[in-house]
Amino acid sequence: MTHDALLVLSFGGPEHPDHVRPFLENVVRGRGVPPERLDAVEQHYLRFGGVSPINAQNRTLIAHIEAELSRRGRELPVYFGNRNWHPMAEDTVARMKDDGVRDALVFATSAWGGFSGCRQYDEDIARALAAVGAGAPRLTKLPQFHDHELFLDCFADAAAAALASVPAGSRLVFTAHSIPEAADVNAGPPGTSNLYSRQVRDAAANVAARLGLDHDVVWQSRSGPPQVPWLEPDVCDHIRALWDERVPGVAVVPIGFVSDHLEVIWDLDTEAKDLADELGMPFARAATPGLDPRFAAMVADLVDDADAGRSSGLGVSVDGAACVEGCCPAVRRPVRA
Known part of the structure; x- marks a missing residue:
């Protein structure tokens, strides 16, 4: 239709x-x-x-x-x-x-x-x-x-451009919005779990494969009480760890975000970059694809x-299971800009 x-x-x-x-x-x-x-x-x-x-x-x-x-x-x-x-x-x-x-x-x-x-x-x-x-x-x-070829191509080219502005041997680091571990465990249709984090990791691996590079996946923008576990490591903690390993630079790819908004502008372009500058570590942030x-x-x-009738209008998990009514229940959490 x-x-x-x-x-x-x-x-x-x-x-x-x-x-x-x-x-x-x-x-x-x-x-x-x-x-x-x-x-x-x-x-x-x-x-x-x-x-x-x-x-x-x-x-x-x-x-x-x-x-x-x-x-x-x-x-x-x-x-x-x-x-x-x-x-x-x-x-x-x-x-x-x-x-x-x-x-x-x-x-x-x-x-x-x-x-x-x-x-x-x-x-x-x-x-x-x-x-x-x-x-x-x-x-x-x-x-x-998350697995559409054009989406991945946009990020691959943006990641390549970011890597070109930092020293050879810099680390390719993908980042997405952290969520509570409980929300990730419950993400997906019945019989699946960790849908969100696995989709992020799958997309990051696909982009890195286009460049023929190793990569890391980290998280950003967590909020809420510290006793509630969220997906880790945090991007800033990871940058510190890379510095301790004498990695010569970092290219951060915000794979979890379609556009630049405050969670990109603040958490990456401000906090993460300021940390890298303080350490003396070359830092680049790849463009979002929007x-x-x-x-x-x-x-x-x-x-x-x-x-053409080739789409159900529903999401599909990394296991191939179609989304159904009631999957991915909400977990209450505070806001983070």
């Missing part, structure tokens, strides 16, 4: 200093995060003018998708909605209804399985449909894309597959 629109569904981010606090309150609603924690995260955003790059980068991505679809002979309207800040998904779906959209695809800007990367986007879609009510368009989410035209071509491929 041929769908009549595409919704790009993302996390959202503030675009003005006055937006920062209400945005963060949306992110942590229902989690019981103390105000002092929000105060600290708010300062990270305000250090960069209270603006996250994520919305602007998603708008550029949408322009690239529209151009790619047009090149393929598809004049498909592409809409933009967010989970946590304007344009909110509910408002966008209401506009789609008013525009006469009947059957739309949804591209969620996360490559990964697990609660935050997959199931929560399903919940976003359900919430938006419930808010709009009768006459809302049918929305079908496109599948995960602004690469090949990433838009990947989205267009997913649209073509869905129109």
